[in-house]
Amino acid sequence: MLRTLFTPRWLTLLGVVIAVCVAFGYLGAWQLSVAQHDAIRELQAEQEALTERPLHEVLTPHAPFTGDLAGQPVVVEGSYDAARQFLVPHRVLDGQEGYWVVTPLMVGDGGSVLTVLRGFVTDPELADQPPAAPVTVRGELAPGESPYFGEEPVPDGQRGTIDLSALANEWPERFYNAFLFSTSESPQVTADAVDHVPPPRLAIGDVDWRNLGYALQWWVFAAFAVFMYWKMLRDASGARPEVSAPDGSEPEHSGQRPTVDAAHTDERIEPHHV
Amino acid sequence: MSDRAKLKFFQVMAFVVGVALLVLTTHMVLRYGFGNHALDWWAMPHGFLYMAYLVSVAMLGFALRWELGPMVLVMLAGCVPFLSFWVEHRVSRTALAEIEAKETAATGVPSY
Numbered sequence: 001m002l003r004t005l006f007t008p009r010w011l012t013l014l015g016v017v018i019a020v021c022v023a024f025g026y027l028g029a030w031q032l033s034v035a036q037h038d039a040i041r042e043l044q045a046e047q048e049a050l051t052e053r054p055l056h057e058v059l060t061p062h063a064p065f066t067g068d069l070a071g072q073p074v075v076v077e078g079s080y081d082a083a084r085q086f087l088v089p090h091r092v093l094d095g096q097e098g099y100w101v102v103t104p105l106m107v108g109d110g111g112s113v114l115t116v117l118r119g120f121v122t123d124p125e126l127a128d129q130p131p132a133a134p135v136t137v138r139g140e141l142a143p144g145e146s147p148y149f150g151e152e153p154v155p156d157g158q159r160g161t162i163d164l165s166a167l168a169n170e171w172p173e174r175f176y177n178a179f180l181f182s183t184s185e186s187p188q189v190t191a192d193a194v195d196h197v198p199p200p201r202l203a204i205g206d207v208d209w210r211n212l213g214y215a216l217q218w219w220v221f222a223a224f225a226v227f228m229y230w231k232m233l234r235d236a237s238g239a240r241p242e243v244s245a246p247d248g249s250e251p252e253h254s255g256q257r258p259t260v261d262a263a264h265t266d267e268r269i270e271p272h273h274v
Numbered sequence: 275m276s277d278r279a280k281l282k283f284f285q286v287m288a289f290v291v292g293v294a295l296l297v298l299t300t301h302m303v304l305r306y307g308f309g310n311h312a313l314d315w316w317a318m319p320h321g322f323l324y325m326a327y328l329v330s331v332a333m334l335g336f337a338l339r340w341e342l343g344p345m346v347l348v349m350l351a352g353c354v355p356f357l358s359f360w361v362e363h364r365v366s367r368t369a370l371a372e373i374e375a376k377e378t379a380a381t382g383v384p385s386y
Contacts, residue, residue: 213318213321214318221325224329228345231336232342235339
């Protein structure tokens with residue numbers, strides 16, 4: 001097989017196969033990045049196209065939080081209950097570690113409660129106590145976080161995560177299975193020292209199977225070229241002239257050895273494991 | 275898989291890919307001509323169908339000991355709208371003759 005390989009014809013073909021592999025490899029990678037950007041742009045456009053709606057139109061107390069509600073902009077009226085406010089430690093905003101300030105909002109007449117992430121502070125002292133005055137809060141909905149399983153105990157007035165199932169058990173009001181990334185209030189009752197936490201946005205790196213599929217196709221084609229080359233080379237190095245095409249067009253076996261050993265004779269009958 | 279089965283597989287795939295390519299062409303016209311993204315989803319299934327076509331050509335080609343050049347040309351024919359139908363017709367005719375000749379050489383009579 002090596003003797004066949006080191007002929008101009010097969011070396012040229014090898015060059016072609018390598019070029020194809022490199023080109024297809026790059027095409028696959030390019031496709032992947034394009035598809036990724038496309039998918040993200042689509043999802044972002046979808047999210048931006050969501051229009052703000054009153055909370056009661058999209059979610060009722062105790063109703064499950066469905067996936068399409070994540071990032072839904074809502075407006076809700078109520079009043080904060082500062083007595084039950086808590087902080088969530090080990091949160092990061094703009095590279096600084098600090099605390100999320102989470103306050104229950106008594107919605108409407110006070111019969112139901114929505115968990116509102118009012119903002120972020122670097123020091124617990126900076127977390128203000130909002131007055132129990134009527135306020136209109138705008139923001140985006142998010143599903144609750146996982147329960148806290150950390151080793152270190154959490155100080156009083158703090159919770160490891162926004163664990164809605166725990167809150168639902170402790171708060172007597174009818175409970176919304178969501179929390180709100182507050183983006184604005186009117187009137188603004190939250191102190192300026194409490195920074196708004198921007199609602200989560202999709203970032204590069206979210207790939208769905210479809211994107212991978214596009215790229216994979218190029219790579220599979222490249223692998224196929226390699227396979228074709230290997231198979232042709234193997235056939236050529238073991239080929240015999242008498243099995244040429246019957247229409248008289250004698251295929252040129254340029255790399256072919258004049259003698260074929262007995263082992264190959266058997267193989268000739270059904271040599272194709274494709 | 276017998277040579278005849280490989281030929282059948284090739285014929286089926288050539289037809290399927292021929293039609294699939296026409297759908298893809300429609301998609302390109304819609305998308306780049308009219309900004310219509312209705313057929314965007316078709317690109318990927320077409321890719322996989324084309325792969326199956328390549329495999330079918332390779333299986334038939336290796337079985338009948340085609341040269342690399344013609345084999346690659348038959349493969350590329352699957353990328354040109356309408357060409358694959360004509361190529362399939364031509365290839366089937368010569369391939370059938372080759373298969374019959376091969377069978378005659380092996381057993382003395384062509385098997386049907």
